[in-house]
Amino acid sequence: MSDYPSIVLEQAVNQMASLPGVGRRTALRLVLHLLRQSDAEVEAFSNAFTRLKHDVVYCRECHNISDTEICPICGSTRRDHSTICVVENVQDVMSIENTGQYNGVYHVLGGVISPMEGIGPKEIEIDSLIDRVSKGDIDEIILALPTTMEGDTTNFYIYRRLQNAGLKEMPKLSQIARGVAVGNQLEYTDEITLGRSIVNRIAFNG
Amino acid sequence: MSDYPSIVLEQAVNQMASLPGVGRRTALRLVLHLLRQSDAEVEAFSNAFTRLKHDVVYCRECHNISDTEICPICGSTRRDHSTICVVENVQDVMSIENTGQYNGVYHVLGGVISPMEGIGPKEIEIDSLIDRVSKGDIDEIILALPTTMEGDTTNFYIYRRLQNAGLKEMPKLSQIARGVAVGNQLEYTDEITLGRSIVNRIAFNG
Numbered sequence: 001m002s003d004y005p006s007i008v009l010e011q012a013v014n015q016m017a018s019l020p021g022v023g024r025r026t027a028l029r030l031v032l033h034l035l036r037q038s039d040a041e042v043e044a045f046s047n048a049f050t051r052l053k054h055d056v057v058y059c060r061e062c063h064n065i066s067d068t069e070i071c072p073i074c075g076s077t078r079r080d081h082s083t084i085c086v087v088e089n090v091q092d093v094m095s096i097e098n099t100g101q102y103n104g105v106y107h108v109l110g111g112v113i114s115p116m117e118g119i120g121p122k123e124i125e126i127d128s129l130i131d132r133v134s135k136g137d138i139d140e141i142i143l144a145l146p147t148t149m150e151g152d153t154t155n156f157y158i159y160r161r162l163q164n165a166g167l168k169e170m171p172k173l174s175q176i177a178r179g180v181a182v183g184n185q186l187e188y189t190d191e192i193t194l195g196r197s198i199v200n201r202i203a204f205n206g
Numbered sequence: 207m208s209d210y211p212s213i214v215l216e217q218a219v220n221q222m223a224s225l226p227g228v229g230r231r232t233a234l235r236l237v238l239h240l241l242r243q244s245d246a247e248v249e250a251f252s253n254a255f256t257r258l259k260h261d262v263v264y265c266r267e268c269h270n271i272s273d274t275e276i277c278p279i280c281g282s283t284r285r286d287h288s289t290i291c292v293v294e295n296v297q298d299v300m301s302i303e304n305t306g307q308y309n310g311v312y313h314v315l316g317g318v319i320s321p322m323e324g325i326g327p328k329e330i331e332i333d334s335l336i337d338r339v340s341k342g343d344i345d346e347i348i349l350a351l352p353t354t355m356e357g358d359t360t361n362f363y364i365y366r367r368l369q370n371a372g373l374k375e376m377p378k379l380s381q382i383a384r385g386v387a388v389g390n391q392l393e394y395t396d397e398i399t400l401g402r403s404i405v406n407r408i409a410f411n412g
Contacts, residue, residue, distance in 0.1 A: 003300060005265075005270050005271050005278065005296065006271045007273050015250065015254040016254075018251070019240075021235075026227075030228075032295075032296060032297070033225060034225075034258070034259070037259075042255055042256060042259040044221065045255060048221040048222075049251060050252045052214045052217070056212055056215060066211055072211065091234060093211065094209060094234075
């Protein structure tokens with residue numbers, strides 16, 4: 001016999017353990033927790049995921065996850081539609097929204113260029129970004145991609161594509177500030193970050 | 207608007223975050239992982255839990271999780287049915303089975319007595335254990351409950367119940383050995399465990 005006293009239990013554990021970062025021991029614990037819930041609760045748990053997969057759409061403009069063809073941010077008249085913040089994924093939109101510091105719109109690439117993982121420019125939403133900008137009325141593009149080799153490559157690729165897009169007017173291109181995180185001790189900051197934070201120092205105005 | 211760009215996404219995250227030890231950030235990561243899987247894969251994921259809840263039964267003898275009315279262990283003619291190992295839960299059966307050191311049968315209490323959590327003797331499978339023993343033919347009961355106050359209380363309660371059950375012959379009652387774990391340094395072993403391991407020392411036979 002298998003390690004599990006029941007085949008349906010084993011199948012449920014296998015499914016739970018297919019989630020990233022969930023080991024078999026944790027999966028068993030989570031499944032046994034579900035088993036202690038009522039039929040209705042387990043039903044609601046299961047349905048949430050099939051319903052998500054079935055009902056969710058991606059915003060036609062920014063490719064963020066949405067319930068509607070145009071997401072609430074792209075559909076809002078109170079947001080600045082001339083500023084586009086380019087991010088890797090949905091979590092990044094939520095993180096920036098939570099800061100309360102940004103009032104423009106987004107463009108969700110759905111990944112960054114990574115030859116190691118076989119992700120080229122065609123696999124992510126770069127063409128649609130260039131299309132959006134080509135229609136005009138964009139004043140600024142803020143690149144808010146991860147501060148990794150892949151993020152930097154993608155930033156540079158977007159820069160080159162915009163230059164070659166034959167735009168009437170090139171929008172301002174910026175990237176998020178890099179430096180020592182607020183609240184960090186210098187001695188625990190990595191050398192590259194600290195080095196760059198000195199090279200890219202900004203004026204102190206009291 | 208809520209923190210989430212989509213209501214169905216938020217509902218899926220809520221369900222995932224209802225699992226013990228899964229925070230909202232992890233839940234979002236897991237749900238977005240599911241969203242990247244195929245329709246069939248998400249369907250299989252969801253169905254595994256409703257199917258588990260629907261199909262799983264508890265063994266009539268030992269109360270372990272099972273696909274059949276009598277679990278494979280209780281149904282096996284190659285196991286020693288005169289020895290019952292009393293455990294708290296399903297995971298404990300799996301852990302003991304994995305050691306390969308036990309060939310008897312089990313009795314799964316489904317918890318231990320815990321006045322703090324409102325779990326009394328009636329909430330767990332103690333009556334059915336006494337019934338099983340009263341039918342006779344049990345030589346030994348091994349108490350393999352957690353080495354906690356609740357486990358000790360439950361051990362003692364079972365002992366008293368067996369004494370008062372009017373059995374023709376009292377089975378041998380034992381509990382799992384407690385002491386310094388194999389591979390542990392004495393200096394890192396807690397005082398109570400170390401103290402008891404000296405009081406309850408056993409003969410050394412070369």
